[in-house]
Amino acid sequence: MSRQCSIGLLATDHVTLRDAENWGYDFITAPITRPSFENTLTEMGSEEYKIWKDCPLFDSKDINPTLTACARKVVAFYPNWLELDSSVNDIRIRSELAFKQQVEYITHCGVRGGIFPKLCQQVENTARCLNSVLTPHSPQICVRVRLGEKAYHWKRWNKLRTMTEYNPRLGVALEITPHLPKDTLHLWLSEPVRILILSLDLFINNKHGYPVMTKDHQQFVKTMMHVLSPDIILAGTLPERAADCCQYIKFLNRKLPELTKFEESAWGFHDVLQVPLQPLAHHLENQFYETFEKDPIKYEQYEKAIFQALVDRIEDLSDEITTIGVVGAGRGPLVNCCLRASERSQRKIHVYAIEKNPHAYVTLQNMKATVWGDNVSLVFSDMRTWKPDIKYDILVSELLGSFGDNELSPECLDGAQRFLKESGISIPSSYTTSIAPLSSNRIYTNIMARKEPMRFETPYVVMFHQTCLLDSPQDLWTFHHPNKKDIPFGLDPINNLHNTQYQKTQFSIRHDCLMHGIAGYFDCTLYNDVTISIHPDTHSPGMFSWFPIFFPLQNPIHLTPESIVTVCFWRLTDQKKVWYEWSVSVNDKDKETHVSMVHNAKGKSYSMSFVV
């Protein structure tokens, strides 16, 4: 769970690694070659040049000796004079060979990493060269990008990344500028920023004469530390201030806000792809029950909802018994909620716990025998097929997935509501699914690394971290329970068509950015004003049972400040399964500039089976 950062010093010739370490630094940066190397190349005779082209060999005088002396503590700088996109053939070819020669040399040395000094307006051949030298054995390359007012820095980086097919060994060395472009800062949180370069001019003296940064800079650096844990390089620092600056950065790093319980529990899951659970088709394993039962918020809310429902139904001091069906009781947490709510409200209840998982049912039997006693009856059955003798006053269930209905809560409750009284209450009473366009270099590369041919047509449950929402979420659709409109009272539905959905939503984009897919959330009304939510605007604080869901796009889309993104989303069904399909189109000033295919057509890559 470490967010500790390594700090490096952009060293001049007069500063050694030992000096830097004495001042508290973890590493230094150093140029790979001396300026003499450029002269050596340009002054070569044509014969020498031909020989060098055939077998590039350094003269030791042209090489920085620091590289071999303390390689693991050095980040190497490629020279500024490389012109990989020169329109002059000779310069371009010489630059390419010299670049490759240096990559191979620092690979031999085993340095920590390399920084490519700049991106020019033309990046095509640079992209090809960087991609071609990066192997699993070569030090990763971070491209120096200036955080600037203008989007063209980001655009060049984006072009480079796209042309190299998201080479995972290519990152960004982001150079912080004195002026922070506030409205686009958050976009960098979804990029592979592996190094932050902070120069002297970012520091001001505080009243004690120590170097500090402005509040805005502090905040941005701390956010980057929290989300991306980059190495930090101090540049242009005077030797007499080097130690103080380093101390200050360490101080900022120590002062990161403490992790919440939720953040702690989620730390190992950042941007990790999880295949959504399908508890209807596959029995949950014990560990999942174990984990989910620990949620400090969810069952509090359920208890509140049941409490209010009981109080609303039954007069004070009445002896009437409220019958509650807990459908999908699992190992019993909702039964406990019912019993606690009954006690607190002093309303009498009888609970019927219905569960189809034979293994969880063992735990239910133990609970009844040792804790619950006569107030609880157990039913071993699928809620969609069970034929009870009586009807219940309240139906309680927890069948939601990250996208609301994606664990087939609507289909299950369609069956279960047969044994709800006509005036009965369902807890939850409704849930709404919402989506937003998302950018995340990391999630996209994680999907690329999977081998399944249809990996981009499957949703993933993901704890978002190195991500950026490109607009506020919009609601897609809502399911209400009980559903008296579509289903004959007390009967099974004829078919599942009433649970299909189709919605088109639009998003407005304000910046140049890359859309990698669609983030999905739900919010749910349990009863009246008692809710649970993972919608970013209303997320139940501390509730950790659900991470959001992510629907990828096969081809990321470059959006601009004028883009209107239209997302079409379908929830579809046949006799056996339910699935989602999604498609995105983009308009720029009334011109349609992009259309995606319909992802997961006919559920070919991902579907949820509801066959009993």
Place this chain on the structure above:
Amino acid sequence: MSRQCSIGLLATDHVTLRDAENWGYDFITAPITRPSFENTLTEMGSEEYKIWKDCPLFDSKDINPTLTACARKVVAFYPNWLELDSSVNDIRIRSELAFKQQVEYITHCGVRGGIFPKLCQQVENTARCLNSVLTPHSPQICVRVRLGEKAYHWKRWNKLRTMTEYNPRLGVALEITPHLPKDTLHLWLSEPVRILILSLDLFINNKHGYPVMTKDHQQFVKTMMHVLSPDIILAGTLPERAADCCQYIKFLNRKLPELTKFEESAWGFHDVLQVPLQPLAHHLENQFYETFEKDPIKYEQYEKAIFQALVDRIEDLSDEITTIGVVGAGRGPLVNCCLRASERSQRKIHVYAIEKNPHAYVTLQNMKATVWGDNVSLVFSDMRTWKPDIKYDILVSELLGSFGDNELSPECLDGAQRFLKESGISIPSSYTTSIAPLSSNRIYTNIMARKEPMRFETPYVVMFHQTCLLDSPQDLWTFHHPNKKDIPFGLDPINNLHNTQYQKTQFSIRHDCLMHGIAGYFDCTLYNDVTISIHPDTHSPGMFSWFPIFFPLQNPIHLTPESIVTVCFWRLTDQKKVWYEWSVSVNDKDKETHVSMVHNAKGKSYSMSFVV
């Protein structure tokens, strides 16, 4: 080699298939349902509607009986009232169910095909529905698209096609309009137009009172017949004119220009993907020699070039013997060219035929023994490693591929020029590679049908047919021989870097269209003004040895009338192989709207080995 077309009649209720057949037609079109079906649906009570939703069943009175009576001679029309993209849920869902019901019914009947009547402004749900009902067993669906002045008809079709991932069972029924939008007509040649709809108002009476079309319409219909062989449907024809109109279309079809020899030989190869030959790495098989030697033009041009070179070198009546090295002699066609040129020019020659393929060498031995005699010496060797005693006056080779240098002619001739005299001549003396952006639904779907994961990063040799060039070709680079600039005289090159190339070219687009990849060509100067070429502007008439080459794009790009397409093309090399990489970016009014990855990076999918 049939370009014969089937002609159908859009029948009214009063016209039977027998009538149509009597008038000369091959099939009729017919609506699937009667108008009563729409009423049946809208007037259903909610209970009936629920039952119909569960199990859609036709009442026989709502169905057109023609469908079962003569299914294979019927193209079925889906009704106009289907609103698959209605914003009203009920209408949309009812339309979808009714559509599916009809698809299943005509699949049962086994009709020839179906026509979907129109695309509305919104096509998202239409796209999803069409895609979801098309199975390998259902009749293909052609979407009726009006050929209009405005690009929006094409754009809707393009959106539909993109969203359905180029479903091969989805095509276009193109309805010809009285006014022909001349500057965009050619774009339809790269689309899957499987039906042409011609209505009565396209016909005028000639002086004999027979229906004919204008010259422009005749031309367009004939071009479509030649390239796409669509079915043709005559609509709105009065019964008394039906026979004459049909005769007229048959007349046009018979009057297609005769196929050239080249077209005849290429007929089976239209838009078929062939993996480029690699004669350096793999010995050609006998059948390839056999086919290529039949080219009526290529060897004529070689003979002309050798003739002129001999005449330029040697005075009339001189006894001087010109030594000619034929490198890569194969089965000897170029040796024959030399001998014919010698005879015609009355210049004495001695030919050294060098060949590395042991099997072709057997034929060479036979030729020497039975035909050539003492004027020809045979050498069994790779031209790049052979150490001859003498140097030649002329070096003749035929090492070009569709892309010029893609069969490693530069690398081979680098080695062979060691035994060319310093004043010697190479035939060919130079060749230039050129490219153009190309649209072709058919080639793209052919590539999609391949299983290799990197099928979009490999070039294919293709006889273009259902294609459209989106701008004129531009030259990329030229190789000259002998190459005295880069290679020490009489020696081997130090390495192959001098044969690398990098070029950026730009194309201007004038219409909305879809770019699927890059067409590649070469043109070659054999000697002075004697050339061979497959460049569209200068194609040697009748020469059939080379089809063009095609470099695909993984993601087709939607271009607009303002698009500037920039193609980056590289020819790259290491110690063992040569390969191409390519990338495309698009600017619309100075805004970069698209960047592709670099295709075939590091030669990962396709390369040409030159290891001796």
